[in-house]
Amino acid sequence: MEIQWPLAIFTLLAGGAGWLLVWSCVNQLRGTVTDDKLFSRELIVIAILAICGGISSAMHLSHVDRMMGALSHPASAIFTEAVMVGLVVLLCIVFLVLLRRDMSAGTRKALSIVGIVFGVVISFATGSGYMMSSQPNWNTLLMPLSYLVTASAFGSALYLLFVDTWKGDEAAHGKAVGEASKYALVTGLVAAVVVVIYAIAQGVLSLSGEPALFAVCFIGCLGVAAVGAGAGKATTGIALPSVGVICGVAASLGFRCFMFAAGTSLLSFIATPDAANHFFATI
Amino acid sequence: MSHYAIVVNADLCTGCMSCEVSCKQENGVALGQYWNKVLRYTQGTFPDTKQFWLPTMCQQCEDAPCVNVCPTGASYRNEDNIVLVNTEKCIGCRYCMMACPYGVRSWNEEIKAVQKCTLCNHLTSVGEDPACVKNCASKCRYYGDLDDPNSDASKALAAADPETIHHMKDVGNHPVSAYILTSRIGSWEWD
Numbered sequence: 140m141e142i143q144w145p146l147a148i149f150t151l152l153a154g155g156a157g158w159l160l161v162w163s164c165v166n167q168l169r170g171t172v173t174d175d176k177l178f179s180r181e182l183i184v185i186a187i188l189a190i191c192g193g194i195s196s197a198m199h200l201s202h203v204d205r206m207m208g209a210l211s212h213p214a215s216a217i218f219t220e221a222v223m224v225g226l227v228v229l230l231c232i233v234f235l236v237l238l239r240r241d242m243s244a245g246t247r248k249a250l251s252i253v254g255i256v257f258g259v260v261i262s263f264a265t266g267s268g269y270m271m272s273s274q275p276n277w278n279t280l281l282m283p284l285s286y287l288v289t290a291s292a293f294g295s296a297l298y299l300l301f302v303d304t305w306k307g308d309e310a311a312h313g314k315a316v317g318e319a320s321k322y323a324l325v326t327g328l329v330a331a332v333v334v335v336i337y338a339i340a341q342g343v344l345s346l347s348g349e350p351a352l353f354a355v356c357f358i359g360c361l362g363v364a365a366v367g368a369g370a371g372k373a374t375t376g377i378a379l380p381s382v383g384v385i386c387g388v389a390a391s392l393g394f395r396c397f398m399f400a401a402g403t404s405l406l407s408f409i410a411t412p413d414a415a416n417h418f419f420a421t422i
Numbered sequence: 423m424s425h426y427a428i429v430v431n432a433d434l435c436t437g438c439m440s441c442e443v444s445c446k447q448e449n450g451v452a453l454g455q456y457w458n459k460v461l462r463y464t465q466g467t468f469p470d471t472k473q474f475w476l477p478t479m480c481q482q483c484e485d486a487p488c489v490n491v492c493p494t495g496a497s498y499r500n501e502d503n504i505v506l507v508n509t510e511k512c513i514g515c516r517y518c519m520m521a522c523p524y525g526v527r528s529w530n531e532e533i534k535a536v537q538k539c540t541l542c543n544h545l546t547s548v549g550e551d552p553a554c555v556k557n558c559a560s561k562c563r564y565y566g567d568l569d570d571p572n573s574d575a576s577k578a579l580a581a582a583d584p585e586t587i588h589h590m591k592d593v594g595n596h597p598v599s600a601y602i603l604t605s606r607i608g609s610w611e612w613d
Contacts, residue, residue, distance in 0.1 A: 140520075201514025201534035208494030208511050217493035217515060272593035273487055273523035405591060406612060407525030408478035409456050 140402035145199035147395040150265040151293070152192030153224055154286060154391060156185045158294020159301075160227060161258035162322055164251035172315045175238050177305050182238075184297075186231040193224045216268025223261040230254055262290035269398070276401045281337040288330040289356065289394045292363040293387030295323040299370055300380035320370040323383060327364025327390070331357055334394055343401040352400055356393030362386025424503050425568040426541060427482045428555065429575040431582070431602040434562035437462060437475035441554035441563060445479075448542060448553035455528040457539040458554055465608055474608040477554075477563070480505060480526050480539040481590050481597035488518035488527065496536075506543060509535040523593055541565065568598060578602070588613060 163181040166172055197203050209218045234250055242250075266286025269277045299319040305312060334356055338344050344353060366383035437460055445451060445458040458479040465472045486505045488497045496511035497518050507518075507527075512535035519527045519536060527538045542552035546565065550556070551574075555563045566573025571580070579587055582602045588610040590597045603610050 199515065202512065205494060205511060205513045208496070208513065211495040212493055215491060215493040215517075217517065268491075268517075269520075271487060271491065271521045272595065273521050402520070404520075404525045405523040405593060408461065409459050409526045409528055 140399050142396050142399040143199060145195045147392060147399065149192045149196035150286060150395055151388065151392045152188045152195065153220070153265050154262040154290025155293040155297055155387070156188035156192065156227060157258035157261040158291045159188070159297045160185050160230075160254045161291075161294060162298035162319070164254035164258070166315070167247055167251040169318070171318055172302065172305065172307065172311055174305065174307050177301065177307070179235060179238055181301055182231040182234050186228050189224050189227045193221070196220070216264075219264050220268065223257065223264050227257050227261055230257060258294070259287070262287045273405050274402050275405060276341050276343050276403060277398065279337070279341060281333070281340055282398070285334050285337045285394055285398075288326065288333045289360065289391040291326040292323070292330040292360055293391040295319070295326040296363050296366065296380065296383035296387035299323050299367065300377070300384050303370060303380045304377050316370060320367045323367025323370065324364050325367070327360050327362070327367055330390055331360035331364065334360065341401070349397060349400045352393055352397035355389050356397055359386045359389030359391070359393050363390060423569070425482070425484070425598050426502055426504050426546070426566065427568055427575060427598040427600070428479065428541065428552065429564040429578045429600045429602070430477050431562040431564075431578060432474050432476060433602060433604050433607045434560045435460070435475040435477060436560045438559045440557045440559045441477055444553040444557035445539070449540070452530060452532060455530065457528065457537065463608060472608045474603065476601070478524070478526060479599070481524055481599040482541070484596035484598055485594060487521040487523065487595050491517045491521040493517065500543070504541055504543060506540055507536055507538060509533055509537065512536055523595055524590055
């Protein structure tokens with residue numbers, strides 16, 4: 140199937156926003172970095188990523204003006220994704236408002252737990268919509284799971300970038316970088332393993348053109364893990380975390396492109412006809 | 423509940439394309455697009471070969487994936503249980519095209535909406551047959567409610583050897599349209 144770039148970019152950005160939210164909220168629960176300015180910057184970037192993702196998704200549509208019709212079918216995957224983007228942005232706004240009003244520790248903890256749930260759910264939901272019986276290569280739980288783990292690798296790299304470039308208390312900084320680098324190391328390795336399992340289980344590496352896309356994804360996953368391993372040893376400034384973000388994009392976007400390239404309909408008589416079978420092509 | 427569909431006797435189809443042409447003419451289907459397409463299949467190796475034609479179109483699935491995934495209800499079932507597309511509601515996400523197990527939906531570039539076989543609803547709703555059925559030169563297409571034993575489609579299936587009746591591969595969507603193909607003419611490869 141042709142790569143649907145607006146959808147690939149939507150799920151890249153929404154998933155990245157989700158997992159940056161996850162780690163930012165985990166930090167709120169752990170209390171490693173207590174600088175609300177850093178948290179505010181993270182929340183603003185999360186909201187921007189989610190909104191840009193939503194805009195990218197809308198670029199895929201021909202009649203955005205009819206989108207309100209989605210209210211008539213609230214169980215559809217597209218509606219679920221739109222709601223999740225809206226909820227993530229809303230949570231960021233609520234957090235930002237409450238940060239300015241000295242929210243209580245209890246509220247901070249409760250909203251952080253909500254943020255972690257939203258972050259995980261949005262990265263899974265953007266992939267679960269592709270599970271359909273008409274697409275045998277997509278119709279597996281490994282599909283949304285791969286969306287989730289590659290998004291977690293990208294989100295971890297983003298979080299590492301934020302933490303590593305944060306100028307604050309030296310002890311807290313070192314501890315935070317150590318935690319963020321562990322997140323990157325673990326999510327990168329887990330993502331690499333899960334996408335390999337998906338590719339093997341579905342047998343989708345044999346088709347032409349796909350190994351290159353899979354390689355981009357796999358190397359990106361390992362890149363995030365390597366950056367995580369390297370960043371944990373020393374404060375490195377912006378260079379290494381930036382490489383991590385690039386690897387995160389490669390992991391996440393690479394998988395989404397690979398998935399579209401691996402998409403083959405059960406049967407395709409008219410939409411993408413097999414020319415060899417058409418009367419005029421063979422007579 | 424009614425199950426309106428087309429039954430095709432592939433034993434009789436001569437590949438004349440009358441159904442394909444009349445469908446395009448009746449419904450104004452754009453150049454390069456099809457709601458109904460006749461495909462030629464050759465099986466075996468020379469000199470032991472078989473050849474037959476397979477007219478393809480919306481299979482009117484009982485649990486239609488296209489209806490299930492449509493975010494706006496543009497793909498829907500009408501009061502007669504026929505799967506249709508309301509192009510005025512289509513937002514052009516093309517999710518239904520991905521979800522269709524048979525790839526029988528087409529994208530209309532002009533109106534930026536998905537379209538497919540409507541069973542010529544404008545004709546059948548007033549008691550006529552779909553254009554493809556009316557214009558079939560070899561009379562191998564039958565239309566009707568498969569729950570009504572007196573419909574042409576039900577009669578065609580009743581007259582056929584049950585072993586020669588086939589459906590497209592069912593992945594939980596339960597296609598309703600049926601094909602008649604005897605092994606003498608060709609082997610059914612799509613179940």
